Amino acid sequence: MIVGKQSILFEENVYIEETACVAGQKESEGPLGKLFDVVVEDAMAGMENWEEAESTLQQLAVDKLLEKWDGKKEDLRYIFAGDLLGQLIATSFGLMQYEIPMFGLYGACSTFGEALSLAAMTVHAGYAGHVIALASSHFASAEKQFRYPLEYGNQRPPASTWTVTGCGAAVIGTEKGEVCIRGITTGKVIDFGVKDSMNMGACMAPAAADVIAVNLEDLQKDVTYYDCIITGDLGAVGKTILMDLLKEKGYDLTGRYTDCGLEIFDAESQDTKAGGSGCGCSAVTMCSYIMKKMKNHSWNRVLFVPTGALLSTVSYNEGKSVPGIAHAVILERKGNRE
Template identity: 65%
Template sequence: MGEMIGKQSVKFAEAPYIFEGASVVGPKEGEGPLGKLFDVIEQDPMLGSKSWEEAESLLQKETVQKLLLKSGLKKEDIRYIFAGDLLGQLIATTFGIMDYEIPFMGLYGACSTMGEGLSLAAMMVAAGYGENVIAMASSHFGSAERQFRFPLEYGNQRPFSATWTVTGCGAAIVTKRKGFARITGVTTGKIIDYGVKDAQNMGACMAPAAADVIYNHLNDFGTAPDDYDKIITGDLGYVGQAILIDLLKRKGIDISKVHMDCGIEMFDKENQDTHSGGSGCGCSATVLTSYVFKQLKKKAWKKILFIPTGALMSPISFNQGKSVPGIAHLVVIESV
């Protein structure tokens, strides 16, 4: 199965494989630098539905369909699905995957959900409780704005520290059968709270959690930043990236040469007006299952750390004046 190492990590003795991935995004994401790498680009952000929430459910439904098609598997071949979104009671996921009738475990790790899903899927497969397990996460700009910020009709001004919630869904199959990469270890994050209360500055809220899990991973595994081709965070954006690098430098660790952030990669800073970059569960999930997987498949990258980051807040906690704690989950992925 594997072994527990250090304070919060697991190293797999027989590392499970990543067999295939799929990504579906909206029009704005398709116009960005990674547009040609996504499996499907929807031209209508509503996907022909009557609500933003229903549109996000359709993103999930289409992503699972695309993933099964690419992998050659049937829904009956999938033992479990770990999935989540940003909405209350995971309604996007509930209505998105319901018709597939796959045993389901719903996750809420905010924007870290894809890392949480991959970690749990890998543990499930490594322990022998499932041969094929799907990890999936989604977000939608319209549904997230309505729940966490302001209705789109309000037309509020966005500060430069704000990120743009990605309309997209990414999914991957973790399995015992040979794939293009293996999940060789995971480091589960802790809730870290630096007292930041600005919900329009997610990067500042999440960067301390990313710094903590990276620091503990390197200590648990006895590795250094140079041992990895890329250290990839989820959606810190430009503001959060600067904070992360600074926090780790204070601990004597410099990741600046190998660090990449999915939120920065998703949009064109000069031409797409997304301020600090992209965010949302779908940000890291779609960048992983498109750009990152392609780099692993062609062995341009041999060993990476994938670290989606999440801001643990709700409209209730924000309106009650609470701070915004962060969390980050780290997955070690190596090409085969």
């Protein structure tokens, strides 16, 4: 099971048994809009503040997941979940009503990759039959915490990204499914000294490049092993940096690489600058677009790499740089195991 420096290949199939995703109005107007299970047109989701609205996104995602999944809530052993807010308040207030034991996770925008990794490890080890992996973000709650109040109306630079309002959730188990989690490569915290809090792509790209290179080295494969390598939310700026860094390592991703932040929004018509970001960006895109491409046989094997900028208002205001982290998850159609 342990492969190379940082990777695991699971000996038995760990299935993505079902997925569900919820997204906001702006996201529904993008290229993937028709693939979302639920669209919340009211950014407040009928609540009194942005944080409660994000908790509601999580509840809607879990409710839809349980509706779609051929199982019972009582069969779920754990939830691995997280968001971007301090002390994971969107998650703790959003999921407590389900009374399922929960591991709260924080990996910034890489959280869904962390959740899938830990869920798959737990299921494969036999500690649970079925678990939920989940991550969410909300444009307004993230802006309120990390940048400026919306009322301030600050101008966004070209390198900035737009935090996705959305939540993606998946049931991970051993019983059935068209798509498996074949393995994982856990990333390291990597800091290239970037101090621009509005350029998340530059902060995260080095970590993404590192974990992708380690995955290929651990598995002793080249990029053609994957039909697609898709990062979480590097956006247009981070994508260019990533491809340059990997070329220096001897890997050319041309024609096999994209980014969730570039897939979820239309750069020309939606004015999201460099693209989408946030925990919900990769979670929503995986639970809709990636799963569709795999189920219709367009892709048989994907390296899914959610990326996170470990930004804190405390560390940033103290003059620190913004380190990055990324976690790679090998998604494979059932029957394609080598």
